[in-house]
Amino acid sequence: MDPITLGAIGIALLVVLVVVGVPVAFASAFTGIVGMMLLRNSTVAIGLSGIIPHANSGHYALSVLPLFITIGFLAMHAGITTSAYDAARKWVGRAPGGLATATIFASAGFAAVSGASTASTAVFTRLSLPEMEARGYDPKLAAGVVAVGGTLAALIPPSAILVIYGIIVEQSVAKLLLAGLVPGLISLIVYLLVITVVVKMKPELAPLEPSVAFVEKLRALPQVAGVFAVVGVILVGIYLGWMTPTESAGVATAIILCMALFKRIHPRDFGNGLLDTVRTTVMIFMVIWGVMIFVRFLAFTGLPAAVTDWVVGLDVPRWMILAGIIGMYLLLGMILDGMGMMMLTLPVVFPAMMGLGYDPIWFGILLVKLIEVGVVTPPVGLNCYVVNGIRPDIPLQSVFRGVTPFLVGEVFIIGIIVAFPDLILALPNLMN
Numbered sequence: 001m002d003p004i005t006l007g008a009i010g011i012a013l014l015v016v017l018v019v020v021g022v023p024v025a026f027a028s029a030f031t032g033i034v035g036m037m038l039l040r041n042s043t044v045a046i047g048l049s050g051i052i053p054h055a056n057s058g059h060y061a062l063s064v065l066p067l068f069i070t071i072g073f074l075a076m077h078a079g080i081t082t083s084a085y086d087a088a089r090k091w092v093g094r095a096p097g098g099l100a101t102a103t104i105f106a107s108a109g110f111a112a113v114s115g116a117s118t119a120s121t122a123v124f125t126r127l128s129l130p131e132m133e134a135r136g137y138d139p140k141l142a143a144g145v146v147a148v149g150g151t152l153a154a155l156i157p158p159s160a161i162l163v164i165y166g167i168i169v170e171q172s173v174a175k176l177l178l179a180g181l182v183p184g185l186i187s188l189i190v191y192l193l194v195i196t197v198v199v200k201m202k203p204e205l206a207p208l209e210p211s212v213a214f215v216e217k218l219r220a221l222p223q224v225a226g227v228f229a230v231v232g233v234i235l236v237g238i239y240l241g242w243m244t245p246t247e248s249a250g251v252a253t254a255i256i257l258c259m260a261l262f263k264r265i266h267p268r269d270f271g272n273g274l275l276d277t278v279r280t281t282v283m284i285f286m287v288i289w290g291v292m293i294f295v296r297f298l299a300f301t302g303l304p305a306a307v308t309d310w311v312v313g314l315d316v317p318r319w320m321i322l323a324g325i326i327g328m329y330l331l332l333g334m335i336l337d338g339m340g341m342m343m344l345t346l347p348v349v350f351p352a353m354m355g356l357g358y359d360p361i362w363f364g365i366l367l368v369k370l371i372e373v374g375v376v377t378p379p380v381g382l383n384c385y386v387v388n389g390i391r392p393d394i395p396l397q398s399v400f401r402g403v404t405p406f407l408v409g410e411v412f413i414i415g416i417i418v419a420f421p422d423l424i425l426a427l428p429n430l431m432n
Contacts, residue, residue, distance in 0.1 A: 003039060007301030010035045014294065014344060024343055025283075025290035032293035039300050048296055053289040060246060062167060062288075066281045067249035068158040070274075071230065071256050072119055075110065077273040078260035081123050083223035084109040089131075090220045093209035097199035099135060100145040100206060103128040104191050107149030109227045111156040111184070117338070117375055121150030121383045125390045138205040141198065143394050144402020147383040148191060151372035154338075155184035157234050158249060161371065164288065165342065165364045168295075169350050172361070173245045174238045175428035179361050181235065183369060183417055183424060190409040198405050226259040239431055284339075291343040304351045311352040318356045325349060326370060326414065333374020338382070341371055361428055362421045369417060373410045376403045 010031050017027035029049070036045035075081055088102035088109070095101050103124055110120050124146045132142035154161050157177040166173040199206045230252040237243035243251065260270065298304055311321060332341045346367075353363050375382040384399040417424060 001038070003301040004303050004306050006035060006038060007298055007303030010294070010297060010301070011303075011344070011348070018344065024339060025286040027290070028287075028294040028343065029290035032290070032295075032297040035294075035297040036300060039297070049293050052292045052296065060244075062163075062285075064158075064173065064246045064249045065160060065163055065284060066277060067246065067253050068160055068163070069280050069284075070253050070277045071158065071249070072110075073273040073276040073280075074253075074256045074260050074265075074270075075227075076119065076123055077269040077276075078256075078263050078265045080226060080256070080259060080263070081106070081110050082127060084227055085124070085127055087220035087223045089209075090212045090217050094211055095196075096203075096208075097141075097195040097206040098209040099128065099132045099137060100141065100195045100199075101192055103132070103145050104149050104152075104188060104195070107146075108152050108156060108184070108188050109224060111153035111159075117150045117153045117161075117372065118382060118386050119150075120153045121147055121386045122390060124149060125387050129387075129391065132206075135209065136207045138402075139394050140398045140402035141205050142402070143384075143387050143391070143399040144404070144406060145191075145195065147376050147381070147387050147399060147403055148406040150383045150386075151375060152184055152187060152191075154368050154372045155180040155187060155365070157181060157184075157231070158252075159368070160284065161338065161342070161368055162364060163245075164284065164339075165346075165368065167288070168291070168343070168346055169360060169364070171364065172428075175361050175431065176364050177245060178235065178239060178427040178431060179365050179424055180368070181427060183365055183413065186416060187369075187413050190413055191406060194405050194409045226255060229255050239427065241431070287339060287343060291347075295347045298347050304348050307348050308351040308355040312355040318358075321352075321356060322358070322418070325353070326366075326418075329367070329370040330373060330377070333370065333377050334379060338371035338375055341374060342367065359421065359425060362417075362424050365424050366414070366417050369410075369414060373407070373414070376410075377407065 014027055014031045017031070018024055033045050033049050036048060085102060085106035088105040089099060092098055092101045092105060106128065107120055107124055110123060125143075129142050129146050132145075133139060153159065157180055159177065159180050162176045162180055163173050165171070166176045195206075233243075233252045233255065234245075234248045237248035237251070238245055260273075314321065329341065329345070332345070350360075350363070354360060376384060378384070378400045381400065381403065384396060384403060387399050388394060388396045
């Protein structure tokens with residue numbers, strides 16, 4: 001069989017396996033091993049499959065992942081997230097949709113110490129959703145805010161998915177983390193505008209909160225000092241070249257650990273935080289190993305190079321190709337989870353984008369944003385399923401309805417990323 005045809009069949013098989021529920025790590029490893037057996041022989045396939053996990057785990061850059069994950073879980077189990085939400089509620093509670101606005105701000109704060117979208121959604125489903133319901137908020141709006149707020153964790157540093165993207169395509173993790181800050185803040189502002197518009201149009205969806213004395217607001221600020229310290233260490237340390245991403249993550253982890261001990265975290269919660277870190281880290285590494293085996297198989301087929309040559313040779317403006325790829329990711333986001341979508345498509349799409357002359361850092365930000373739109377888009381919006389899983393009394397369709405106004409804002413954010421790439425690349429370029 002022609003190698004390129006075999007590569008196309010391999011991609012189709014992988015998509016089918018993932019859609020029917022096989023974990024991405026196992027589906028990609030299985031497809032890659034079988035494909036290499038057919039192209040070469042079983043000795044080559046098994047030998048490479050045994051080497052790849054070690055070869056792709058020995059990168060210094062990968063050590064940043066467990067540290068970022070540790071920061072998030074320690075912050076969650078130590079109650080630092082609860083403190084951030086309480087401070088945000090006191091400062092912005094009187095704004096239209098005040099508790100919803102506070103949830104978005106607190107989600108951004110948790111994003112700055114986490115980097116996991118679903119973890120953020122799970123935390124605020126338990127934390128802020130009951131608060132909003134108790135104050136008379138419409139359940140659909142409350143659920144939609146919690147689901148969308150979780151997406152901020154993918155862009156605001158530290159972001160685990162940006163680290164994985166950088167490792168897979170061999171780009172600077174430091175530049176990717178810095179590049180995620182501006183679009184993350186743009187997303188935050190757009191979400192706040194959506195809440196304001198929705199509540200102004202239908203005030204009954206979100207009753208006004210009672211005012212809080214300015215003294216109480218000031219007393220709440222120390223509760224978020226640790227979050228600001230983590231963000232400052234990561235961004236300033238990387239930007240000024242004082243620390244590598246791994247070193248800054250180590251210092252930030254130490255800060256969160258000291259805060260957790262200061263809050264007298266229970267030994268059981270501390271242990272649970274470490275166990276959650278191990279589980280998540282192992283899951284991510286298994287996905288990386290499996291995808292790397294699949295990527296090696298695709299390299300043998302020559303399919304990525306053939307697709308790149310075909311795309312570059314198309315007699316159409318490159319913006320039309322980009323529009324098609326954006327549409328493809330938005331459709332894939334309706335049926336695949338974010339990690340699987342990125343891993344399945346990068347081996348073929350990334351070389352084509354580079355062949356068209358797009359910046360790899362900018363494309364990484366665009367890709368992650370498209371993935372995050374996917375996690376709140378029906379029928380397979382993972383964040384919406386997390387909300388429904390924790391609160392089954394809120395129907396899944398109600399969660400999706402609550403998210404709908406924010407999808408209009410997401411289109412606007414994607415437009416800004418595409419139209420103003422220099423805005424995204426400003427911080428990484430200044431770092432040079």
